[in-house]
Amino acid sequence: MADKILMKGNEAIAEAGIKAGCRFFFGYPITPQNELPAYMARRLPMEDGVFLQAESEVAAINMVYGAAGAGARVMTSSSSPGISLKQEGISYMAGSELPGVIVNIIRGGPGLGGIQPAQSDYLQATKGGGHGDYRLLVLAPQSVQEAVDLTMEAFDLADKYRNPVMILGDGMIGQMMEPVEFPGETSPEELPKKEWATVGNEGRKANIINSLSLQAEKLEELNLRLQKKYKQMQEEEVRVETTKTEDAEYVIVAFGSMARIALSAVERAREEGIKVGLIRPISLFPYPEQVVGKVAEQAKFMLTVEMNCGQMLEDVRLAVNGRCPVYFYGRTGGVVPTSQEIYEKLMELVRGEK
Amino acid sequence: MMKELIIAGFGGQGVMLMGQVLAGAGMFEGKEVSWLPSYGPEMRGGTANCHVIVSEERIGSPFVSSPDVVVAMNLPSMDKFAPQLKEGGLLIINSSLIDTEPERKDIRVIKIPANELAAEVGSDRAANMVALGAIIEKVKIVEVDSIIESLKENLPERHHKLIPLNEEALKRGMEAARD
Numbered sequence: 306m307a308d309k310i311l312m313k314g315n316e317a318i319a320e321a322g323i324k325a326g327c328r329f330f331f332g333y334p335i336t337p338q339n340e341l342p343a344y345m346a347r348r349l350p351m352e353d354g355v356f357l358q359a360e361s362e363v364a365a366i367n368m369v370y371g372a373a374g375a376g377a378r379v380m381t382s383s384s385s386p387g388i389s390l391k392q393e394g395i396s397y398m399a400g401s402e403l404p405g406v407i408v409n410i411i412r413g414g415p416g417l418g419g420i421q422p423a424q425s426d427y428l429q430a431t432k433g434g435g436h437g438d439y440r441l442l443v444l445a446p447q448s449v450q451e452a453v454d455l456t457m458e459a460f461d462l463a464d465k466y467r468n469p470v471m472i473l474g475d476g477m478i479g480q481m482m483e484p485v486e487f488p489g490e491t492s493p494e495e496l497p498k499k500e501w502a503t504v505g506n507e508g509r510k511a512n513i514i515n516s517l518s519l520q521a522e523k524l525e526e527l528n529l530r531l532q533k534k535y536k537q538m539q540e541e542e543v544r545v546e547t548t549k550t551e552d553a554e555y556v557i558v559a560f561g562s563m564a565r566i567a568l569s570a571v572e573r574a575r576e577e578g579i580k581v582g583l584i585r586p587i588s589l590f591p592y593p594e595q596v597v598g599k600v601a602e603q604a605k606f607m608l609t610v611e612m613n614c615g616q617m618l619e620d621v622r623l624a625v626n627g628r629c630p631v632y633f634y635g636r637t638g639g640v641v642p643t644s645q646e647i648y649e650k651l652m653e654l655v656r657g658e659k
Numbered sequence: 660m661m662k663e664l665i666i667a668g669f670g671g672q673g674v675m676l677m678g679q680v681l682a683g684a685g686m687f688e689g690k691e692v693s694w695l696p697s698y699g700p701e702m703r704g705g706t707a708n709c710h711v712i713v714s715e716e717r718i719g720s721p722f723v724s725s726p727d728v729v730v731a732m733n734l735p736s737m738d739k740f741a742p743q744l745k746e747g748g749l750l751i752i753n754s755s756l757i758d759t760e761p762e763r764k765d766i767r768v769i770k771i772p773a774n775e776l777a778a779e780v781g782s783d784r785a786a787n788m789v790a791l792g793a794i795i796e797k798v799k800i801v802e803v804d805s806i807i808e809s810l811k812e813n814l815p816e817r818h819h820k821l822i823p824l825n826e827e828a829l830k831r832g833m834e835a836a837r838d
Contacts, residue, residue: 477695483721565718566719
């Protein structure tokens with residue numbers, strides 16, 4: 306077993322990218338994810354890779370597009386306002402069916418907002434974000450170790466679906482230090498060849514990477530192919546963790562760092578004999594709607610807890626589909642709800658039920 | 660057993676490093692640990708703090724809202740974090756820089772002249788290690804050997820010549836907390 310090392314979330318995500326065979330990083334600085342590009346700037350040259358600080362987020366995402374088109378494993382990271390700037394390029398990547406990993410370490414918004422942790426980019430991440438009918442595969446880690454594991458997996462998923470994958474964290478995940486282990490290493494040479502990549506066309510027909518399609522029927526065809534991919538993701542890539550839901554009368558739903566804070570509230574309520582469980586969606590798209598729907602059949606209510614004003618709440622309500630009431634508790638703008646607050650909200654609702 | 664700490668002081672006093680060394684020591688002992696820094700728009704001379712959890716079990720919230728231990732390296736830190744301490748919690752005060760009494764009577768307080776003790780062993784910049792010594796003496800979450808091991812990991816190679824001084828500072832902090 307490899308030794309554990311104490312690492313910041315941002316740095317661990319960067320190292321996970323390198324371990325997954327990523328040798329290209331393009332970015333632009335913004336708090337609270339600066340340790341990620343800083344780490345890449347130091348490490349990538351040691352691996353004969355390229356770190357480039359672009360002149361803007363727009364330039365950075367288009368460099369990602371270029372490297373992905375040439376078949377490379379490539380990564381970028383930013384925080385909320387920077388991710389908004391990248392949306393055009395992300396839509397182009399989805400339209401051109403290009404793999405790539407995009408990390409969003411969310412800060413409070415809207416606008417330039419603040420720099421403290423938030424989850425207020427949930428809808429942007431899971432419902433498309435840019436223009437057109439596309440989806441990202443979105444993974445939300447709750448710990449530094451999970452951030453490592455999901456980042457490494459994200460590169461495989463991006464290649465499998467030829468689609469951008471987003472790692473959705475927040476300032477807490479990015480800034481905190483926890484012990485981590487890296488499960489292994491892939492060198493770029495070991496990766497399967499990408500037959501569609503634009504690497505010179507000697508001896509074969511030219512590959513073309515493009516998202517412009519002026520014939521409506523052709524564009525519809527592309528869209529239907531994309532939808533098929535998203536359907537396959539829904540069938541094969543749902544990731545979710547349930548804790549103590551087997552006999553739960555009340556269920557909290559939370560993702561990312563919020564879920565571990567909620568877990569402290571669940572454990573405290575359990576000590577007092579209240580039958581509470583926790584559902585933690587790990588993939589936010591595809592959403593674990595079947596798990597949420599099934600648990601809703603036995604639950605008296607669900608309580609969604611988020612660091613925003615109620616975004617995943619919409620997906621929980623869709624999945625529950627009227628089977629039980631769905632309530633919401635959240636803090637926003639960079640305020641982190643304490644487990645005490647969540648516990649109190651839960652108990653208030655439990656008392657209302659009796 | 661789970662211990663939640665908030666370590667706070669001026670930017671430049673080494674409170675972030677203190678937390679990292681403590682978390683690293685816990686990790687060496689196979690414990691669950693987390694370290695969460697404040698990362699506001701702070702500057703040298705402003706306030707800085709970190710939340711550290713060392714635990715036998717899986718850690719839920721890495722954000723500490725009611726700590727078992729608060730280490731206040733300066734007065735603004737005591738004013739801000741002493742009110743958050745659990746009832747019966749431990750407040751470690753750097754009495755070199757804090758000469759007022761905490762208002763709360765339902766907590767345990769120990770005063771450590773961290774800067775003076777550090778100056779005695781060679782540099783008042785080791786005040787953070789004196790305070791760290793006081794923590795491990797009073798709270799018994801990690802062994803002193805693990806702290807020294809962690810210090811080696813956390814200090815850049817070029818500062819390794821300072822490890823004996825830091826070790827001495829740790830021991831002075833432990834002795835002062837024992838009195």
